[in-house]
Amino acid sequence: MNLILGIETSCDECSAAVVTYEPGQLRVQGLATFSQVRLHQPFGGVVPEVASRNHLETVNPMIDQALKQAGVQTRDLDAIAVTNRPGLVGALLVGVSAGKAMAYALQKPLVPVHHLEGHAASLFLDTDAASRLELPLLLAVVSGGHTNLYVVRQAPELWPPDFLKRSLVGRSRDDAAGEAFDKTAKLLGFPYPGGVWIDRTAQGGNPRAFEFPRALPQKATLDFSFSGLKTAVALQTEALKRAGTLDERLPDLCASIQEAIVDALLTKMWLAVREHGCRSLAIVGGVAANSRLRGRLDAEWKKRGLETEPFFPKMDYCTDNAAMIAAAGAFRFRQGHHLRGAELLGLNALPNPEI
Numbered sequence: 001m002n003l004i005l006g007i008e009t010s011c012d013e014c015s016a017a018v019v020t021y022e023p024g025q026l027r028v029q030g031l032a033t034f035s036q037v038r039l040h041q042p043f044g045g046v047v048p049e050v051a052s053r054n055h056l057e058t059v060n061p062m063i064d065q066a067l068k069q070a071g072v073q074t075r076d077l078d079a080i081a082v083t084n085r086p087g088l089v090g091a092l093l094v095g096v097s098a099g100k101a102m103a104y105a106l107q108k109p110l111v112p113v114h115h116l117e118g119h120a121a122s123l124f125l126d127t128d129a130a131s132r133l134e135l136p137l138l139l140a141v142v143s144g145g146h147t148n149l150y151v152v153r154q155a156p157e158l159w160p161p162d163f164l165k166r167s168l169v170g171r172s173r174d175d176a177a178g179e180a181f182d183k184t185a186k187l188l189g190f191p192y193p194g195g196v197w198i199d200r201t202a203q204g205g206n207p208r209a210f211e212f213p214r215a216l217p218q219k220a221t222l223d224f225s226f227s228g229l230k231t232a233v234a235l236q237t238e239a240l241k242r243a244g245t246l247d248e249r250l251p252d253l254c255a256s257i258q259e260a261i262v263d264a265l266l267t268k269m270w271l272a273v274r275e276h277g278c279r280s281l282a283i284v285g286g287v288a289a290n291s292r293l294r295g296r297l298d299a300e301w302k303k304r305g306l307e308t309e310p311f312f313p314k315m316d317y318c319t320d321n322a323a324m325i326a327a328a329g330a331f332r333f334r335q336g337h338h339l340r341g342a343e344l345l346g347l348n349a350l351p352n353p354e355i
């Protein structure tokens, strides 16, 4: 069994976790996350400088808390995994520096982790998904920063270092789905991040009340585009404000926005399943928490020819957290992809998603 410490500081969550790993079984032993949402709320979005300064103050307490929760000492660790790409470079640097300092001082291996690979690995935390899913798997990473479709052909223990790059079949050409939720929510006056507010307010609303665009409907592409939705929602919101009916129509408006995003996601996902012969489907990332997306997938997966029910991470592991980084780090560590001694000091933070 391996004991892995994970560190995540790529955006506005400062998180540390201790995870145990043996093939087929990933268990979270300790997880401490400080969400900076309240700090960024007055600005309506994440302010990079505010994020990195806060990570600096918070990263060590999070590490201490995760180790304490797990009841382990630093000397018990087999490896330290840290997100080093992609993300806000100043924010990433804080976690990378903390990971490097710890690994060097304790003479432990350091495992650099791609943030999206962390989201992918979140599927296997505290679940038996690894033994139930069928390959090829259509994996959708749907977060505030990304809307990517991957066709995954290997079990997680065998994921090669560049598997994300090689298995990408579709992506958003502009805004990510989470960004579409957040930007339209902002137009309606909801606080950042707005996805969860749209989800909540949409309960009881009519998803067919307003007709919003579903971009790139042509069959040939697995790419997404969400920027047109924002403009359509802005116009509709203005019209309702002028009529003085915005408040009473809010549930209908939210349900219709949500339906447009969920429809666009599902259309391309089903197309990808068919084109690539996928037998299972999984959604990870913050938007995987959306109740309408989950509900529609549950209702539709059988008639779309999937062999298993759709897989989602546990709710706590959908949004950014260090347990998923430790999980991806565990797979990498087992494959021997880690840095030691002086070579780990050369690890850098990379803002771009290229592997």
Ligand code: KG4
Binding pocket: 011, 142, 143, 144, 145, 146, 177, 178, 179, 181, 182, 193, 194, 195, 196, 199, 285, 286, 287, 289, 290, 291, 318, 319, 320
């Ligand atoms: O994965 P994540 O924590 O951060 C990134 O890596 O970007 O995802 C955050 C995103 C935000 O855009 C947030 O609005 C969205 O996930 N989100 C939701 C819900 N919960 C979080 N979107 C729709 N419905 C939800 N229930």
Ligand code: ZN
Binding pocket: 115, 119, 143, 144, 285, 286, 319, 320
């Ligand atoms: Zn994320």
